[in-house]
Amino acid sequence: MADFGHVALILAYIATIYTVFASAMAARSGSRAFATSARNGLLVIATLYTLSLVAIAYAFITKDFSLKIVSEHASKDLTALYSFSAIYSSKAGSVFFWGWLIALFAAVFALQKHDTYRQIMPWAVSIMSVILAFFLALVVLVTNIFEKYSGPHLHGLGMNPLLQNFGMIIHPPLQYIGFAAFTVVFAFAIGTLIVRGRGTEWITAIRRWTLFAWCTLGIGNLVGMWWSYNELGWGGYWAWDSVENAGLMPWLLATAFLHSIALRRKRNYLHTWSFALAIATFVFILLSPFVTHGGIESQLHGFYASSYVPYILSAILITLAGSVGLLCIRYGYFEKEEKPLPLISREGAFLISNIVFVALVLVIVSGMVYPEIAGRLGENDVTIERSYYDWACGPIMLFIVFFMGFGPLLGWRKSSWNLTVRNLLYTLVPAAVAAIAILISGIGNWYSIAALVCGFPLFAMCLELIRGTMSRHRIRSENYFQAFFALIGNNRPRYGGFVAHTGIILITLGIIGSSFYAIETTAALNIGNSISAGEYELTYDSLILEETDLKRSAIGTVSLYKGGNAIATMHPEFNYWFAAHDSFAESAVRTTPAEDVFVSLLWTSYDPNDKSALFRVLVNPLVVWMWIGGGFLLLGGMISFWPDRKRKLKTEVDGK
Amino acid sequence: MIVAIGIILGVIAAVIIGYPFLKGTNGPSADAGLEDEIERQIRELRQDSEGRAGSD
Numbered sequence: 001m002a003d004f005g006h007v008a009l010i011l012a013y014i015a016t017i018y019t020v021f022a023s024a025m026a027a028r029s030g031s032r033a034f035a036t037s038a039r040n041g042l043l044v045i046a047t048l049y050t051l052s053l054v055a056i057a058y059a060f061i062t063k064d065f066s067l068k069i070v071s072e073h074a075s076k077d078l079t080a081l082y083s084f085s086a087i088y089s090s091k092a093g094s095v096f097f098w099g100w101l102i103a104l105f106a107a108v109f110a111l112q113k114h115d116t117y118r119q120i121m122p123w124a125v126s127i128m129s130v131i132l133a134f135f136l137a138l139v140v141l142v143t144n145i146f147e148k149y150s151g152p153h154l155h156g157l158g159m160n161p162l163l164q165n166f167g168m169i170i171h172p173p174l175q176y177i178g179f180a181a182f183t184v185v186f187a188f189a190i191g192t193l194i195v196r197g198r199g200t201e202w203i204t205a206i207r208r209w210t211l212f213a214w215c216t217l218g219i220g221n222l223v224g225m226w227w228s229y230n231e232l233g234w235g236g237y238w239a240w241d242s243v244e245n246a247g248l249m250p251w252l253l254a255t256a257f258l259h260s261i262a263l264r265r266k267r268n269y270l271h272t273w274s275f276a277l278a279i280a281t282f283v284f285i286l287l288s289p290f291v292t293h294g295g296i297e298s299q300l301h302g303f304y305a306s307s308y309v310p311y312i313l314s315a316i317l318i319t320l321a322g323s324v325g326l327l328c329i330r331y332g333y334f335e336k337e338e339k340p341l342p343l344i345s346r347e348g349a350f351l352i353s354n355i356v357f358v359a360l361v362l363v364i365v366s367g368m369v370y371p372e373i374a375g376r377l378g379e380n381d382v383t384i385e386r387s388y389y390d391w392a393c394g395p396i397m398l399f400i401v402f403f404m405g406f407g408p409l410l411g412w413r414k415s416s417w418n419l420t421v422r423n424l425l426y427t428l429v430p431a432a433v434a435a436i437a438i439l440i441s442g443i444g445n446w447y448s449i450a451a452l453v454c455g456f457p458l459f460a461m462c463l464e465l466i467r468g469t470m471s472r473h474r475i476r477s478e479n480y481f482q483a484f485f486a487l488i489g490n491n492r493p494r495y496g497g498f499v500a501h502t503g504i505i506l507i508t509l510g511i512i513g514s515s516f517y518a519i520e521t522t523a524a525l526n527i528g529n530s531i532s533a534g535e536y537e538l539t540y541d542s543l544i545l546e547e548t549d550l551k552r553s554a555i556g557t558v559s560l561y562k563g564g565n566a567i568a569t570m571h572p573e574f575n576y577w578f579a580a581h582d583s584f585a586e587s588a589v590r591t592t593p594a595e596d597v598f599v600s601l602l603w604t605s606y607d608p609n610d611k612s613a614l615f616r617v618l619v620n621p622l623v624v625w626m627w628i629g630g631g632f633l634l635l636g637g638m639i640s641f642w643p644d645r646k647r648k649l650k651t652e653v654d655g656k
Numbered sequence: 657m658i659v660a661i662g663i664i665l666g667v668i669a670a671v672i673i674g675y676p677f678l679k680g681t682n683g684p685s686a687d688a689g690l691e692d693e694i695e696r697q698i699r700e701l702r703q704d705s706e707g708r709a710g711s712d
Contacts (some may be wrong), residue, residue: 007662013671021672036676044669051665199700 002067005055006146012048012103013136015041016129023126027194035118038125039110045132046107049100053087056096056145060086065156068149069093075158075579077550085169086159091293091306092138092145094172098214098289099135101180105209106132109184113205120202123191126183131183134315138308149624158579161551167227174220175247179285181213182254186282189275190323193330200268203261208641211486214258217251222507222630233585233600235520238625240389242368246284246291249361253281256357262493263350267412269341270351272327272334277354279323284361286316296372342414349407353400360396390515398453401508404501405431405457408464426463431455446516454505461498494639500636504628511623513595522602524618533617536597537561541569543604544609552576554604556613558598560590571617572601596620 019041026034060083065071073090074083087093106128113121139145162168182429185206192202224247225237225648238244256279260270269596290296290313294304341347365603367384374382437451439445465484472483522531525540532538541557546644553575573586587600604613 003658004661007658008665011662011666011669014666015673017674033676037673040672040675044672048665112668201699204699 001055002059002064004148005052005059006144008048008055008138009052009140009146012045012052013133013140015044015048016133016136019045019129020133023122023129024091026122029125035114035122035125038122039114042103042107042110042125042128046103049103053097053100056087056093057084060084063156066148066150068147069145070156071149071151074542075156078156078159078164081169082159082164085163085172088172088176089159089163089168091308092143094136094176094292095236095289095308096139096175097143098176098180099132099139100130101176102128102135102183105180107186109209111189113188117188117201117205119195120188120191120197120205123194124187127187127190128184131187134311138311142307142311158577161577161580161582161584162231163577164238165227165231167223167231171220171223171227174216174223174428175288178213178217178220178254179250179288180214181209181216182250182281182285185213186278189278190326193326196330196333198271198334200265203265203274207261207265210254210258210261211637211641214251214254215634215641217247217254218633219639221247222627222633223250226627229598229623230587230589233602233616235518235587235598235600235616235620237514237623240364240367240386240393242291242296245364245368246288246296248279249364250284250288252357252361252364253277253284256354257281259350259357260354262497263340263347267347269339269347270354271338272331273354275327275330275334277358279319279327279442280358280361283316283320283323284365286312286319290316291368296368307534324541344410344420346407346410346412346416349403349410353403353407356396356400356403360393360400363392363396364587367392398449398507401426401504402453402456404504405460408498420429423460423463427459428456430459444517446512450509450512454508457501458505461501465495465498488639492642496636496638496640496642497498498636499639500633503629503632503634503636506625509630510622510624510626510629513625514620517621519619520616521618522614524614526612531615531617533597534619535562536617536619538570538599538615538617540613542613543613545606545608549578550604551578554601554606554613556601556604556615558588558599558615568597570597570599574601574613575602576606589591591624593622594625596623 019038022034023038023042025031039616057065058064059067059070060074061080062545063070063076063078063083064076065074069090069092070086073086073093076316078086088097106125109128110121110125113124117124125540188202188206188209191197224244228239229235229237257274260274260277263269264271264274287550290309293312295310312377341351368386371382371384405427409427410420431452434455435448438451439448465487467620468487469480471482472478472487475481476486478486518532523529523531525531527540528544530537530539537560539559539561541559543557544555546553546555555571555573558570558572559566560570568590570588570590572588574583575586576583583603585600585602588597589599591595598617600618602614602615
């Protein structure tokens, strides 16, 4: 089966080389035969690649330790689900899996658009094929994912215990899905640039793909945070580590791009800027594997000292030089189409938010790159502390959330001052009043800021929804319920955006609460001892020691009290994994809407006669709202993504 | 065995990829280019009118 997969992969690589050639021929000569052949090439690549993935998945699930990759990343006792996720827990496997998604999406995109965009598609297919050829070269030529192994690890070295968590089954695929989907967007944008595509046609072609990529990247980042929070035992979810930043930056740029194409689609602004953002997002997507494969130092996790690093760096530089060069060449051509944008308007709000997103990415990337550059210049031990990111990025992020309130309140083209001031009275004033009330009541200064920053956009969206619903109710005599849903249904992109913005507001609340009001206590306890954390008291009741083939476990029982009443029993664990020769804490978390109580068993001796243990207890306010916010983000994306009924009908009629 | 499977897979792939040439849709045509341009312009006009009609 493995040999079959290897053959399929080599054939996929050969087909990719042909598709690069065929699509280039189609693009240059306009030949439909070459264009169709290139499209078929993508279908063949996707099929062969899928066969190869099935073969490697089969090898992992059946524990075929004759393959090096299986021997190094799986073990006999690994469940089928974790065996599958072990594929992308390896260096070569992650690139292989990502490449497969690109092949799949490229084929779907080619099928969708082949007949519609006859000028752009050959170029887009050509670019997608080149990208695919690069990924396939990494797993076929640079390393061989089907390499045989005959060493002594008969039962496999096993998977990192920290990765044996539900979050890590879905976090990497979500990131790769987002990256691969945006690859299609990038290819189409470059194709449009090459053929000097004007108008909004190209945006219609890639809007849904962008939304899909943006949504999966956003959810992927959140799932990564959830994993970090629940699995790593430190009680936090974001450490501004290079690997985390590398996942966040493409999402931030994709967010800017999504807003930019929304404006382009509605009002014909920001043509060149949209192309620039598509390029920037893709370059930062390529930066992500560069970081995770060890190109930039990371404290948390990643594939260290990967042989892929120089190739990925070359790909970044070539993409950057080629795309920016092309954009510069075309700038003069598109410049005629650009028109001055009124700042005090909804268009202006879109532009400002775009600029702020880009500024945020520049601040983050500066923090990542500076120690590397300083190191190369001979300055040793230069590190960027977490406080740099907190103080440089925190205010920018708060500004972005606050600024979300202006967009819905401002009109297109030019807003009248009277209307703007009246809108601000309805929204900014109640938010400010709530903030002052919180400040006076002494709940907390940061909660007061949260009320202002989150309250303003929330009130602005509510005002727009109420106005829209009332107006439909008045004009069309619909009841309020009907009017509300008809309003949303008739402009899904806009109101899907509102739902996604609500998600961002909830995530911001969660971040503010848990960043500024967390209470942390660490103490060594004997059975029967208690520890206090805020309003809570925890009593260490017992410790059970267990041993399986995989691990030695110490399972604690801790009673949680609030106001003298027992409210929960929690079971944090401390596990020694034999294959990894290392111990990891498995935290216990009690979640309520107001706060999480997070208990981590950091150390115990596994001695039945000495059950003393070291505990870390955290009370993290509002954390759950971050995960709920993720749900809103997904829902908003789905609402925007959903086909418009009117347009669907129109297409059907046109089709007839 | 594996070589035989490889050859079979390769032949199937080659047939799928080469099919457009076998079908005889070879070569560009001036009409096709014109058709593309007209299609493009119609789509642009339609989208622009939709954009203007949109409430947002």
